[in-house]
Amino acid sequence: xxxxxxxxxxxxxxxxxxxxxxxxxxxxxxxxxxxxxxxxxxxxxxxxxxxxxxxxxxxxxxxxxxxxxxxxxxxxxxxxxxxxxxxxxxxxxxxxxxxxxxxxxxxxxxxxxxxxxxxxxxxxxxxxxxxxxxxxxxxxxxxxxxxxxxxxxxxxxxxxxxxxxxxxxxxxxxxxxxxxxxxxxxxxxxxxxxxxxxxxxxxxxxxxxxxxxxxxxxxxxxxxxxxxxxxxxxxxxxxxxxxxxxxxxxxxxxxxxxxxxxxxxxxxxxxxxxxxxxxxxxxxxxxxxxxxxxxxxxxxxxxxxxxxxxxxxxx
Amino acid sequence: xxxxxxxxxxxxxxxxxxxxxxxxxxxxxxxxxxxxxxxxxxxxxxxxxxxxxxxxxxxxxxxxxxxxxxxxxxxxxxxxxxxxxxxxxxxxxxxxxxxxxxxxxxxxxxxxxxxxxxxxxxxxxxxxxxxxxxxxxxxxxxxxxxxxxxxxxxxxxxxxxxxxxxxxxxxxxxxxxxxxxxxxxxxxxxxxxxxxxxxxxxxxxxxxxxxxxxxxxxxxxxxxxxxxxxxxxxxxxxxxxxxxxxxxx
Ligand SMILES: Nc1ncnc2c1ncn2[C@@H]1O[C@H](COP(=O)(O)OP(=O)(O)O)[C@@H](O)[C@H]1O
Ligand SMILES: [Mg+2]
Numbered sequence: 235x236x237x238x239x240x241x242x243x244x245x246x247x248x249x250x251x252x253x254x255x256x257x258x259x260x261x262x263x264x265x266x267x268x269x270x271x272x273x274x275x276x277x278x279x280x281x282x283x284x285x286x287x288x289x290x291x292x293x294x295x296x297x298x299x300x301x302x303x304x305x306x307x308x309x310x311x312x313x314x315x316x317x318x319x320x321x322x323x324x325x326x327x328x329x330x331x332x333x334x335x336x337x338x339x340x341x342x343x344x345x346x347x348x349x350x351x352x353x354x355x356x357x358x359x360x361x362x363x364x365x366x367x368x369x370x371x372x373x374x375x376x377x378x379x380x381x382x383x384x385x386x387x388x389x390x391x392x393x394x395x396x397x398x399x400x401x402x403x404x405x406x407x408x409x410x411x412x413x414x415x416x417x418x419x420x421x422x423x424x425x426x427x428x429x430x431x432x433x434x435x436x437x438x439x440x441x442x443x444x445x446x447x448x449x450x451x452x453x454x455x456x457x458x459x460x461x462x463x464x465x466x467x468x469x470x471x472x473x474x475x476x477x478x479x480x481x482x483x484x485x486x487x488x489x490x491x492x493x494x495x496x497x498x499x500x501x502x503x504x505x506x507x508x509x510x511x512x513x514x515x516x517x518x519x520x521x522x523x524x525x526x527x528x529x530x531x532x533x534x535x536x537x538x539x540x541x542x543x544x545x546x547x548x549x
Numbered sequence: 550x551x552x553x554x555x556x557x558x559x560x561x562x563x564x565x566x567x568x569x570x571x572x573x574x575x576x577x578x579x580x581x582x583x584x585x586x587x588x589x590x591x592x593x594x595x596x597x598x599x600x601x602x603x604x605x606x607x608x609x610x611x612x613x614x615x616x617x618x619x620x621x622x623x624x625x626x627x628x629x630x631x632x633x634x635x636x637x638x639x640x641x642x643x644x645x646x647x648x649x650x651x652x653x654x655x656x657x658x659x660x661x662x663x664x665x666x667x668x669x670x671x672x673x674x675x676x677x678x679x680x681x682x683x684x685x686x687x688x689x690x691x692x693x694x695x696x697x698x699x700x701x702x703x704x705x706x707x708x709x710x711x712x713x714x715x716x717x718x719x720x721x722x723x724x725x726x727x728x729x730x731x732x733x734x735x736x737x738x739x740x741x742x743x744x745x746x747x748x749x750x751x752x753x754x755x756x757x758x759x760x761x762x763x764x765x766x767x768x769x770x771x772x773x774x775x776x777x778x779x780x781x782x783x784x785x786x787x788x789x790x791x792x793x794x795x796x797x798x
Contacts, residue, residue: 420668424661427652430641437601437639438710439627439656448662 243544247410247497254403258396270395271467276507277402278463281409283487283499285456290485291494292417293449294429295345298353299360300484302340303333303454305367305476307461312471313373315381322385322392326462333458334451336363341450345443360481367473378472381465392466402463406500409456413496416452425449490531492538501539552615554579554748555600555718560609562595562772569595570606571772577718582740582749584759587769593752594636596769597720600750601633602626614717627656632716634707636723636752640695646706647691650678653713681713682706685739701732708739719749725758737761760784 254277261269282304289295310329319325344355373379384392392398416422428435428442435442465471474480483506491502509527513520535542553576562570569592577583585593598604600611602623611619618626641649651674655661658673668674682688685705690698698706704724711719724740725733737758740749744762753759759766760780767777768789776786783789 415667416664418667418669419665420655420661420663420671420674422664423648423652423655423668427641427644430643431639433603433635434639434641434710435652436603436623437627437633437635438653438714439624440652440661441622441624445661 243495243497243540246544250497250500251403251407255400258399262396267395270399272507272511274395274399274402274467275464276504277399277406277500278460278467279484279487279507280500280503281402281406281460281463282457282484283491283503284406284409284413284496285453285460286484287488287493287496287499288413288416288453288456289446289450290488291496291499292422292429293425293446295446295450296353296485297344297356297450297453297481298478298485299340299356299358299481300453300457301476301478301480302360302363303337303457304461304464304480305360305363305471305473306333306336307458307463308465308471308475309367309373309379309461310458311462311465312379312381315383315385316373316379320383320385322387322466325385325466326459329458329462329465330455333461334455337451337454337458338447341447341454345446345450357478357481360476361478364473364476364478367476374472376473378470378474381469381471384466384469398467402467405459405463409459410496410500413456417496421445421448486528490528490538492535492540495537495540495544497544498538498540501543505539553577554581554614555750556610556612557596557600558610558612560596560599560606560611562592562599562604562606568592568772570599570609573609573769573772573774575767575774575777577748577750579717580745580748581764582744582751582762584751584753584763584766585769586753586756586759586766591769592772593769594722595772597633597722597750597752601631601720627714630714630717631720632711632714632718633720634711634722634724636726638700638703638707640703640706640710642695645692645694646682646687646698646702646709647675647678649695649706650681650709650713651675653681653710654678657714678713681709684712685709686735701728701735704728704732704736705739708736712743716747719743719747721749721751721753723752723754725753725755733758 257273258270261267282300286297286300289297307329310332311325314325314328340359344352347355368376386392390397390401424440424445428440428445432442487502487506488499490506492498509524510520513523531539555577557573557575560570560573561568573596587593595604599606602621610617613631654674654677679688679691682691685708687702687705687709690702708724725736728736733755740762751762763780765778766780766783767774768783776783776789
């Protein structure tokens, strides 16, 4: 028997999306288009953070190179646009496929290691892609590559900030729903079981490598979509999208919001980027303030901010 | 007699200077309960780890049901009918009892590349998982997180997970470790009920249990089988008495 449960995490998630949906209204009312761009960016990073949570929170894989997929997705869009491919669907599809392929390659190599080595090897791959982008002089090298046209998908005109904003919101919602589905499935159980007790999973006949690799590819693919959205939003791509500090930021979003909670990383992305924005206007030493705040949250909120919002027990 | 279900021959495993397995020969017939006894550090757990595939022997062969599995990875051996329990309880701590059992069921049913359907409400997982719990008397504790189970219940769940795999050979590493007398009696009755239906390699220090359950006993000392035979023969063996039973009794 299945009774639909309206529980606290679910209500909190719907409230969160409700608030995000109101941002364009607020921005319009108070004539602050800046908020539209800020929160579109926030949601794109939230998408990247949710994707990282799949491998970090549920798979126990500390990928320190997720910015690589952001970069691959963004560059796919940028390079196609540069060569005159105007179809957004083609641009984004290529971005998704390219990031899936890169994640498959990086994952299949990195997952042969674990612990500190895994962290270092994922970082190393991301750095290689960073320097590859710097060396692509034809596509702007260090300076990056502007994108002339955001384009359109059917009736949705991406040059309209509001329409782009809502498209990103819908994609974030879909990705979150998909991630929930995956985590609740047999696949999710095998992945989580192997994270908590690999020895036991192996003794039951579950070979962790293949489940981790598939999770890694799903995660890289979603993160690649985030990269495509980022390139579309900013009409620009540059190697800085793949900087290792970017990978670090995505990890901070997940840990701050709450690992293995899926919605938590969205909260983490909002809090980190909005605080960054506010503190940066007050002082250039904003990291000195943000650092201790992060330490306190990690120390006092066991499952991050989301554990505190939604009650510690549920995801 | 038909071909043995499991044949371990000349298995050697060294850890640095110690030979934890020093040329172990052992065979288990279909349906047989074969106890392996020996003092701490004799290499019993190491032997189970090599049969289950967690460790690779340095030399020797392991044949299960006619197939050489010496170099087969552990997950594949589990899927082909070799299930083990651990001496130190080894469960998935964040899962409930039934979630642990359901994971065993889904592993037995094949690969877990199913991404959409919710596992929690899946009857094809929950019903056999519940049946596995019921076999060890845990049906009333299905939704309790593993961390909140009593020690005896955790030990029972260890066995339930192995049984959920419907193995042809159960590798039991001290299933009664740390149990009180009443839990131990329940475990003996449970294993007694399995006798004849599934072959067992039973490592156990509780001599009452061993002499009650075993069809054959092998005595392992310093990685070598020093005696093997029917329980009454092993009991009478002078060398065994000196090496082991003397100090245990
Ligand atoms: N992973 C390991 N690394 C090093 N030495 C080990 C390891 N596992 C077991 N040993 C050693 O091998 C010997 C046999 O251990 P074990 O198989 O656990 O014995 P038993 O289960 O009979 O008590 C012991 O001397 C133990 O210290
Ligand atoms: Mg042992």
